[in-house]
Amino acid sequence: MRIAALVQARMGSTRLPGKVLKDIDGKSVLWHVVDRLRRAKLLDQVIIATTTDPKDEAIQTFCRHENIDFFRGSEEDVLDRYYRAANHFKIDQIVRITSDCPLIDPEIVDQVIQKHLASKADYSSNTLERTFPRGLDTEICTYQALTRASKEVKDRAEREHVTLYFYRHPELFQLASVEAEGIFRRPDIRICVDTLEDLELIRRIYRELKNRSMNCQDIVALLTSKSELLQINAQVKQKAV
Numbered sequence: 001m002r003i004a005a006l007v008q009a010r011m012g013s014t015r016l017p018g019k020v021l022k023d024i025d026g027k028s029v030l031w032h033v034v035d036r037l038r039r040a041k042l043l044d045q046v047i048i049a050t051t052t053d054p055k056d057e058a059i060q061t062f063c064r065h066e067n068i069d070f071f072r073g074s075e076e077d078v079l080d081r082y083y084r085a086a087n088h089f090k091i092d093q094i095v096r097i098t099s100d101c102p103l104i105d106p107e108i109v110d111q112v113i114q115k116h117l118a119s120k121a122d123y124s125s126n127t128l129e130r131t132f133p134r135g136l137d138t139e140i141c142t143y144q145a146l147t148r149a150s151k152e153v154k155d156r157a158e159r160e161h162v163t164l165y166f167y168r169h170p171e172l173f174q175l176a177s178v179e180a181e182g183i184f185r186r187p188d189i190r191i192c193v194d195t196l197e198d199l200e201l202i203r204r205i206y207r208e209l210k211n212r213s214m215n216c217q218d219i220v221a222l223l224t225s226k227s228e229l230l231q232i233n234a235q236v237k238q239k240a241v
Helices: 029-037 054-066 079-091 106-119 144-153 158-162 164-168 197-208 218-225 227-232
Strands: 003-008 045-051 069-073 091-096 121-124 138-141 175-177
Touching: 003 079, 029 045, 029 054, 029 106, 045 054, 045 079, 054 069, 054 158, 069 079, 079 091, 079 158, 091 106, 091 144, 106 121, 106 138, 106 175, 121 158, 121 164, 138 144, 144 164, 158 164, 197 218, 197 227, 218 227
Parallel strands: 003 045, 003 091, 045 069, 121 175
Antiparallel strands: 091 138, 121 138
């Protein structure tokens, strides 16, 4: 059984264009995402799923320079991009990660994969009930479930947001949820990158902790002890699906 992370990435962000290649601690946002995912013990491979749009040549160049596997597909039909990438790389269990999560925690990724495999679910995530900080989002689905969605989904939003069909239709799929406990249960914390304010907070976290191997516990402890840091992006509103 092959388990791989597909990281969807493009240069055309509406609120912060080119954000995936913005600098954090001397490396790009996307570099940090891949670096941290490669530490997950249950992942066999990390792949960037970008688009065929010419502006995303920059992502392809980055991947080749950093020796990262990549796949290019539809910009708007992200579900089709994921399905074709899964076919191309012969992936049995597809872990969906977005490229705006440079603090993704490999231990939490492994936790979601473990729950998914143990429960024999079609789709599992730590976002069905949002309890973790935003920016640690991890989803996984079977190849069979992804194939079914790719064939059945007609709704534009469900094709743009790869996993939306699964949790909109729990009568069709077996779902499993992973929820945070104790110190990790901080859904009020936002550590993803969608705006300049988000980017500044992430940069501050790296400067404060001086450790590229920091985990969720380290980050939550920092933001609890220095709560003024949370004010940097406190006014940012999450985009609705």
